[in-house]
Amino acid sequence: MSAFSDPRWSEALSHLPDYLGSHGRVSLAALALGLLLSLPLSILTRHRPWLRGGLLGFASIVQTVPGLALLALFYPLLLVLASLSLRWFGFGFSAFGFLPAMLALALYSMLPVLRNTLTGLANVDGDLLQAAQAVGMTPRQSLFSVELPLAMPVIMAGIRTAAVWVIGTATLSTPIGQTSLGNYIFAGLQTQNWVFVLFGCAAAAALTIIVDQLLALIETGLRRRSRLRIAFGGVGVALLVAATLWPTLATRQSASYTVGAKTFAEQYVLSALITDRLRERGLSATTREGLGSNLVFNALASGDIDLYVDYSGTLWANQFHHTNIPPRQQMLEQLKVELAQQHITLAGELGFENAYALVMPRRRAEALGIHSIADLAAHSGTMSIAGDYEFFSRPEWAAIRNSYGLQFRAERQMQPDFMYAAVASGEVDVIAGYTSDGLIAKYDLVALDDPRHAIPPYDAVLLLSPKREHDTALRDAIAPLIGKIDIAAMREANLRAAGSASPTDVARWLSERISGEKPKQ
Amino acid sequence: MAIGTSDPLPISFMHVSRSFGGNLRPVRAVDDVSLDVANGEFLAIVGASGSGKTTLLRLVNRLIEADSGTITVQGEDVRGVDPISLRRRIGYVFQNGGLFPHMSVAANIGITPRLEGAAERDITAQVNELMALVRLNPAEHGNRLPQELSGGQRQRVGVARALAARPRIVLMDEPFGALDPLTRDALGDDYRALHRRLGLTTVMITHDMTEAILLADRIAVMRDGRLVAVGTPSEVSATSDAYVSELLGTPRRQAERLSLLFAGTGVT
Numbered sequence: 075m076s077a078f079s080d081p082r083w084s085e086a087l088s089h090l091p092d093y094l095g096s097h098g099r100v101s102l103a104a105l106a107l108g109l110l111l112s113l114p115l116s117i118l119t120r121h122r123p124w125l126r127g128g129l130l131g132f133a134s135i136v137q138t139v140p141g142l143a144l145l146a147l148f149y150p151l152l153l154v155l156a157s158l159s160l161r162w163f164g165f166g167f168s169a170f171g172f173l174p175a176m177l178a179l180a181l182y183s184m185l186p187v188l189r190n191t192l193t194g195l196a197n198v199d200g201d202l203l204q205a206a207q208a209v210g211m212t213p214r215q216s217l218f219s220v221e222l223p224l225a226m227p228v229i230m231a232g233i234r235t236a237a238v239w240v241i242g243t244a245t246l247s248t249p250i251g252q253t254s255l256g257n258y259i260f261a262g263l264q265t266q267n268w269v270f271v272l273f274g275c276a277a278a279a280a281l282t283i284i285v286d287q288l289l290a291l292i293e294t295g296l297r298r299r300s301r302l303r304i305a306f307g308g309v310g311v312a313l314l315v316a317a318t319l320w321p322t323l324a325t326r327q328s329a330s331y332t333v334g335a336k337t338f339a340e341q342y343v344l345s346a347l348i349t350d351r352l353r354e355r356g357l358s359a360t361t362r363e364g365l366g367s368n369l370v371f372n373a374l375a376s377g378d379i380d381l382y383v384d385y386s387g388t389l390w391a392n393q394f395h396h397t398n399i400p401p402r403q404q405m406l407e408q409l410k411v412e413l414a415q416q417h418i419t420l421a422g423e424l425g426f427e428n429a430y431a432l433v434m435p436r437r438r439a440e441a442l443g444i445h446s447i448a449d450l451a452a453h454s455g456t457m458s459i460a461g462d463y464e465f466f467s468r469p470e471w472a473a474i475r476n477s478y479g480l481q482f483r484a485e486r487q488m489q490p491d492f493m494y495a496a497v498a499s500g501e502v503d504v505i506a507g508y509t510s511d512g513l514i515a516k517y518d519l520v521a522l523d524d525p526r527h528a529i530p531p532y533d534a535v536l537l538l539s540p541k542r543e544h545d546t547a548l549r550d551a552i553a554p555l556i557g558k559i560d561i562a563a564m565r566e567a568n569l570r571a572a573g574s575a576s577p578t579d580v581a582r583w584l585s586e587r588i589s590g591e592k593p594k595q
Numbered sequence: 596m597a598i599g600t601s602d603p604l605p606i607s608f609m610h611v612s613r614s615f616g617g618n619l620r621p622v623r624a625v626d627d628v629s630l631d632v633a634n635g636e637f638l639a640i641v642g643a644s645g646s647g648k649t650t651l652l653r654l655v656n657r658l659i660e661a662d663s664g665t666i667t668v669q670g671e672d673v674r675g676v677d678p679i680s681l682r683r684r685i686g687y688v689f690q691n692g693g694l695f696p697h698m699s700v701a702a703n704i705g706i707t708p709r710l711e712g713a714a715e716r717d718i719t720a721q722v723n724e725l726m727a728l729v730r731l732n733p734a735e736h737g738n739r740l741p742q743e744l745s746g747g748q749r750q751r752v753g754v755a756r757a758l759a760a761r762p763r764i765v766l767m768d769e770p771f772g773a774l775d776p777l778t779r780d781a782l783g784d785d786y787r788a789l790h791r792r793l794g795l796t797t798v799m800i801t802h803d804m805t806e807a808i809l810l811a812d813r814i815a816v817m818r819d820g821r822l823v824a825v826g827t828p829s830e831v832s833a834t835s836d837a838y839v840s841e842l843l844g845t846p847r848r849q850a851e852r853l854s855l856l857f858a859g860t861g862v863t
Contacts, residue, residue: 205693207658209707209756210683223697299697299740 082269085576086258094277096253098318101244104176105237108183113229116191117217126192133185141243144182148174149250149369153376170369170378171362175247175254182243183236190232194225227297234289241282245274248364249337251373255281260364264339266491266572284314331359331548334370334382338462338490339571340428340510340564344383344534346581348552355551367392367464375416377541381548384537385428387530389413391469399473402531409535417540421549422556426510426564429532430470431521432459433507435498439520446523450504451478457503458484460493465506470529477528491572494519510534510561512569534559558588603670605764605796606632606655611664613650624650626820627664637790637797639811641804641842647820648800652766655798656685668764683707686757686765690772692749694741700726700752701737707760725755728789747778754786758793765790767799771806779803783810805846816842 119125136144152169159165167173198221206216222229245256258274261267288310295303331352335345345361352359362379371393373379386405390396394412399405410420432447444450450457459482465471466485474480486502493505494513507514509521509532536556542548563584571580608630614621624647632638640648653659654666657678666673673681694703702709704725705718713721723733729751741749750770757765770786771779787810790797801807807814808828816824816831816839824831824839832843 201689201691201693202695204658205687205689205695208656208682208687208689208693210679210710210760212679215710220695224695 080269080574082267082574082576083273085578086270086273089257090277093253093255093257093274094281094318097241097244097255097278097281098315100172100175100179100247100252100254101237101241102315102319103172104179104240104244105183105233107176107180108236108240109187109233111180112184112187113191116188116195120192120195130185130188130192133188136181137185141178141182142246142249145175145178145243145246145250146366148178149372152177153372156376168378169376170373171251171253174250175244175252179240179244179247183240186232186235186239187229188232190235191225191229194228194232195221197228198224227293230289230293230296234286234293237289238282238286241285242278245278249366250369251362251365251378253362257363260337261342261577263489264337264342264364264491266339267574267576270576281318285311288314331357331381332379333359333361334365334373334379335361335363336367336370336382337364338508339577340508340568341383342577343567343571343580343584344424346577347584348381348383348536348555350578350581350585351555352548352551355547357547357551371537374537374539375418377539379539380542381421381536381538381552383424383534385532385534386423387429387470387532389535390530391473395469397469397473399527399530402533405531406533406535413537417543419538419543421536421538421552424534424536424555424559425557426534426559426561427532428508428510428534428564430465430506430529431509431524432474432504433494433497433514433519433521434504435500436518436520438503439522444522446525447474447478447480447528448525450522451480454480454482454504457482458486459504459506460486460488460496460502461506462490462493463487471506474524474528477526510564510568512565512567513572515565516569534564555588559584563587602634604631604667605634605636605669606798607665607667608651608654609665609667611651611654611661611666613654613659613662615650623647623820625654625661628817628820628822629664630815630822630825632796632798635794635796637787637810637812638799638815639807639813640798640800640815640817641802641807642817644802646817648817649768650820651817652768652798652800655764655766656682656687658682683711683760684762684764686760686762688750688753688757688765688767688770690769692741692753694749694752694756696741699738699740700731700744701733703741703752704755704759706756711760721759722755725758728758729755730785731755746774747782750774750782754782754789758789763794763796765795765797767797769800769802772802779806786810804842805849808843808846814843 115129119129149169152174156167156169206220244254245259247254248256248260255274255278258270262270288307291303292307295307333345333348335341342363349359349361370382374382386409389409390405413420494517496502497505498517536552567580567584571577608628611625611628613625614623616622642648650659654661657673701722705722708718726733731751771782783806813827814831815822818838823836824834834840
């Protein structure tokens, strides 16, 4: 069996038109906007050293912000702007996906274009500027028919750098809801699907290299005044843009339902399950995967996604900032009320709980006589703990730490799927794992008891966006899922997803299992 | 020489000064120069590097503005004339051609009429006529880029471009300085013939004293921004000023040494 007969390759390939098209669209729009801003700005400021310095300084600072952070910052910024616009002008806009990604990437593209345009214009031979004046050109004519054409090769080199940066960085726009080639990479990382990761990297690299080479052809064409090269490069870029955009533009059916998913395997499986269910009912649906915890809730509240699965304890502590921990049913009832105030519907519990739990190897726990978090407290000073990217900044962690007096030697953030292997191999001593994760059994780990109930219950619940409040078709479609997924089923599904099966395959398996059919192995 | 009678003077400088280098240590590039250029005259400005020749020339079409004094072109004070239209009616030839490297020879020559909004057909006809005038072949050279031409050919293009707007006045900044002696000689003679045929008024800067004496009707000598002598070659040669006679004597001394050398080796 060759490595390419793996069915994941063909699954990856089936996503390519959508991912590549979205990637191309957002990169192209960002680059166009970046050029539209940078070119006039550099022309206007070229004879004003103060403004020029300020502008270059600003662009340099933007450049030092990591791409992921820049993209993430634009989401809350636009959210505020959108609500202000709604209040003042009576219309809002979606702060999710395309717009924040395009704006952040456009900012990212500005530095090389600004710098090269200014350098290119400053390096035009002074004698030629004199000649342009002497033949009777106005400053404007001199700019457009002498200075810009002569600076063009240098400007083009800047555009080329910007294009490469934008296409590369666009892979990071997946977490703020913009579909891109990064979807392969993020999904692949979460579900340990290395075929996806490789495929995504290769596709992004290929796109970057092709664009770079075509723009290089135009650049040398301008430098050597070869119309042939410019024409070839230009036609190549046009063909590439058409090839990237055509499949999605031609077959663009806007799906009526968007199912959100956070950044871990369970969420990928559940969103695939829900999407399948909606499609079976004849409703068109699509998924938006790899969204951050807070972002996904805001996206639901503002109607950018229609539904997703969240966990009661997460909503309780993170969205509504409660510090008390009521009993399970009471928490659910109160959440329903509070969500309803925002017109968000809690459609029901799926039937399992995915709680945070402090997890360590069974043998080590037994050797040290640790059964509960209270027992762990005495050892924590010599131990290290690992959690996912958000755990240590979540209120639950503060609650656990305070009620048991935990003081770990070190706290490390990790990719969730690597944590279990890390704790099993002794790389870290304890992890903040998830109770629904199948890897706990696989690595012979144990989840420690929480006698003081510092960790809230985390029932998986289906949330519907305000605009779906009265959508009976949607409710009917998802009703068969409510209360049907027990913890054993979810654990096994998660274990399968962590193996070689894709979330789509696991979702199909899970669907068969909960509908009572005998799942095929 | 057809010096005009009632026509206003093409160019006149009256007590013109211009300094560079800020207020702390200003350098007077042009220092109280008064000079009239007559209709149809061919005036050569000579002087060492840094004597203010180029500044004086550029004051005429306002590439440089005067600090004080008055410059008139065809009777009008240049300060009252729009610099763009002023430049479009005065031809200007640069030392190294000053051709736009991204434009074809034909596009370079036709630039000023195009800026004036002339019809493309008229521009093409005029470019062909001008190329013939400076002995270039429109079919052969018109579509080439400047860097594909020889130095002499580029300078011919520069002259054609300066003449494209049918100016009465042509300013030349060491137009033939970078050329080999044979080319320089041929181009100088050709231009002198054009000057006469088209009834131009020409002001030419040159380093080459022989060129000045052979081509110009009058020679103006500059030193440290001041005009130290003006007159026909023979008038200027007869001056009592030591610097001027040293400068003007150079071609004669060279000619004498050459003839001695040639006599000694039997070359006649």
